[in-house]
Amino acid sequence: xxxxxxxxxxxxxxxxxxxxxxxxxxxxxxxxxxxxxxxxxxxxxxxxxxxxxxxxxxxxxxxxxxxxxxxxxxxxxxxxxxxxxxxxxxxxxxxxxxxxxxxxxxxxxxxxxxxxxxxxxxxxxxxxxxxxxxxxxxxxxxxxxxxxxxxxxxxxxxxxxxxxx
Numbered sequence: 001x002x003x004x005x006x007x008x009x010x011x012x013x014x015x016x017x018x019x020x021x022x023x024x025x026x027x028x029x030x031x032x033x034x035x036x037x038x039x040x041x042x043x044x045x046x047x048x049x050x051x052x053x054x055x056x057x058x059x060x061x062x063x064x065x066x067x068x069x070x071x072x073x074x075x076x077x078x079x080x081x082x083x084x085x086x087x088x089x090x091x092x093x094x095x096x097x098x099x100x101x102x103x104x105x106x107x108x109x110x111x112x113x114x115x116x117x118x119x120x121x122x123x124x125x126x127x128x129x130x131x132x133x134x135x136x137x138x139x140x141x142x143x144x145x146x147x148x149x150x151x152x153x154x155x156x157x158x159x160x161x162x163x164x165x
Contacts, residue, residue: 026057033063039071046075046130049094051140054130058144062164070149071162073141078131080156087131096126132158 024030026044039061048054061071081088087095102120138148141162151160 027053027060029060029064031064034066036064037066037069039064039069041071042074043076045073045140046132047128048130049128055140055143058141058146058162062144062146062162065164067164069163071146072159073137073162074157074159075132075137076129077153077156077158078133079153080131083156085156089133091131093131093133095129095131097129099125099127101125134158 022030026041026048041057041061045054045057048057058071058073061073065071078087078091078093079089080086085097101123103123104120134153137158137160138151141148141160145165146162147165148160148162151158153159
């Protein structure tokens with residue numbers, strides 16, 4: 001069973017896999033409690049604008065797990081000094097990041113720029129990200145009544161395997 005906030009991603013998932021996928025809100029998941037052995041949350045929690053909402057998101061994931069279930073959580077890291085973004089300790093943790101979409105278009109509006117090499121229109125949206133500092137994901141898991149079993153850093157992300165206490 002998969003869920004995502006994006007209708008388009010859920011539609012694509014349903015086309016390519018034989019399992020169920022639904023559009024859902026991380027703070028109001030439609031799945032029965034204590035149902036799953038494992039859950040995965042990639043690039044979701046860091047989009048919530050307050051610590052309380054991020055903790056509630058982790059709590060909502062943990063509620064879906066069976067007694068010995070585990071969840072893998074991935075969030076963007078603040079410590080990205082070697083990446084193209086270059087964020088690092090001392091930088092703001094709450095940032096807006098441009099998200100560029102491309103679509104075929106023959107018209108141009110104030111919010112679109114036509115690429116000189118094709119007829120693709122670009123539209124830029126600003127998306128909110130909370131950049132997690134080292135240890136913060138584990139703290140949020142604890143505040144959600146969970147426990148981090150393992151954690152680490154990989155490709156500009158912090159990850160943790162979390163279970164219910």
